[in-house]
Amino acid sequence: MQVADLPAIEARIKRAQDDYLDDDLFNRVGRYFRADSMRIGGIYGLYPEFNCAQESSITFTDQRKRVLLGTNSYLGAASHPSVVNAALRAIQRYGSGCSGSPLLNGTLDIHNLLEDELAAFLGCEAVALCSTGYQTNLAGLSALLQQGDVAIMDARNHRSLFDGVKLSGADCLIHRHADLDHMERLLQRTRGRRRMIVTDSLFSMEGTIADLRRICDLAETYGARVFVDESHAVGVLGETGRGVCELQGVSERVDVIMGTFSKSFAALGGFLAGREEVIDYIKHNAGGHIFSASLPPSVIETVRAVLELIRNEPERRAGILERARYMANALQEMGYNAPYYGSQIVPVIFGNYTLALAAYKRFMDHGVYVNPVGPPAVPEEASGFRTSYIATHSWDDLNRALEVFQKHRRDFGYGDR
Numbered sequence: 578m579q580v581a582d583l584p585a586i587e588a589r590i591k592r593a594q595d596d597y598l599d600d601d602l603f604n605r606v607g608r609y610f611r612a613d614s615m616r617i618g619g620i621y622g623l624y625p626e627f628n629c630a631q632e633s634s635i636t637f638t639d640q641r642k643r644v645l646l647g648t649n650s651y652l653g654a655a656s657h658p659s660v661v662n663a664a665l666r667a668i669q670r671y672g673s674g675c676s677g678s679p680l681l682n683g684t685l686d687i688h689n690l691l692e693d694e695l696a697a698f699l700g701c702e703a704v705a706l707c708s709t710g711y712q713t714n715l716a717g718l719s720a721l722l723q724q725g726d727v728a729i730m731d732a733r734n735h736r737s738l739f740d741g742v743k744l745s746g747a748d749c750l751i752h753r754h755a756d757l758d759h760m761e762r763l764l765q766r767t768r769g770r771r772r773m774i775v776t777d778s779l780f781s782m783e784g785t786i787a788d789l790r791r792i793c794d795l796a797e798t799y800g801a802r803v804f805v806d807e808s809h810a811v812g813v814l815g816e817t818g819r820g821v822c823e824l825q826g827v828s829e830r831v832d833v834i835m836g837t838f839s840k841s842f843a844a845l846g847g848f849l850a851g852r853e854e855v856i857d858y859i860k861h862n863a864g865g866h867i868f869s870a871s872l873p874p875s876v877i878e879t880v881r882a883v884l885e886l887i888r889n890e891p892e893r894r895a896g897i898l899e900r901a902r903y904m905a906n907a908l909q910e911m912g913y914n915a916p917y918y919g920s921q922i923v924p925v926i927f928g929n930y931t932l933a934l935a936a937y938k939r940f941m942d943h944g945v946y947v948n949p950v951g952p953p954a955v956p957e958e959a960s961g962f963r964t965s966y967i968a969t970h971s972w973d974d975l976n977r978a979l980e981v982f983q984k985h986r987r988d989f990g991y992g993d994r
């Protein structure tokens with residue numbers, strides 16, 4: 578793990594002061610370092626380094642093992658033997674990468690197989706793959722929206738959704754988080770224009786779940802399309818792990834479902850799913866799909882192997898939610914502001930990012946890794962920890978983490994409900 582190296586930080590601040598004059602474009606770099614109170618205060622702890630697969634607990638490069646409450650590998654699939662072997666076999670057969678766009682020399686038989694399998698799994702007509710989840714949102718939204726169109730967005734949507742809309746040139750109208758009356762007013766105000774409602778299904782920082790049923794009702798009433806980012810929900814929520822669309826019975830009413838392979842699928846990449854002609858349009862018009870090399874074979878076979886786990890081992894999903902509920906209850910009993918909305922994500926809200934960073938370091942010292950979150954990922958008042966639970970968390974590890982939460986609360990007292 579990196580630790581604060583104060584002389585190095587001071588040297589960098591001095592260099593920033595000396596090197597970047599007012600009319601230099603890099604002046605903003607200098608200003609950033611001069612104002613970097615996290616580093617100056619010695620509480621910087623981002624980019625922690627470890628050297629193993631993401632499990633219930635992991636060993637960092639300082640040789641200390643810590644309970645991991647901050648991974649998105651929700652199914653605990655990253656080191657599952659069937660997954661690792663599938664990736665190894667793929668490299669042996671197809672080599673390390675495709676070195677080409679999917680449109681040209683980048684499509685292997687297994688790319689098409691995965692698209693078909695995902696489409697069947699999601700109950701959609703077709704799927705297009707992209708090389709990261711972030712890029713998937715840029716590709717999908719910039720292809721489907723254009724200048725003059727309107728995107729109606731939840732204020733807490735993922736950054737990649739905002740960036741996708743920006744890239745498209747469409748007008749971006751934002752409603753308060755989960756405030757569908759506000760969404761409806763925006764729909765009323767934009768009558769007669771081409772509109773897309775764009776939303777996360779399971780909000781990654783808050784753990785809240787969108788009311789997709791009402792969103793689809795509103796879309797029907799006002800003639801808008803619906804684009805749903807299911808990144809955190811696929812593999813975890815819904816009877817067969819298809820996500821919130823399945824959980825709320827709206828799979829057929831949503832126009833485009835987006836997902837990523839960097840969470841439950843323990844790999845990298847993303848997909849867009851929908852009607853055949855919509856996906857075909859994306860495959861021939863989305864810059865992020867066409868002008869970027871296709872996913873390497875080891876990733877494709879990893880994702881196919883995890884898809885098989887999702888289909889064959891439903892107990893994993895139940896185990897994730899059981900653990901999250903257990904932790905949220907215990908944290909609430911201790912007096913933490915740790916709301917539970919029915920998913921694997923449990924925020925622990927401190928309301929102050931500096932406090933969250935200081936607590937993060939303390940938890941690291943006591944053998945627990947959590948993700949500290951603050952601006953710009955969430956507003957300052959929602960700053961705190963984002964804890965997330967996985968199918969393979971051992972109960973011993975979770976109880977050990979709870980002891981650290983208990984100690985922290987006794988010693989510091991903040992994080993009140």
Ligand code: PMP
Pocket residue numbers: 709710711712714735737777781806808809837838839840845846847
């Ligand atoms: N959408 C959401 C809701 C996300 O949380 C993320 C990643 N945090 C992404 C898209 C981007 O996915 P990736 O990290 O796979 O690029």
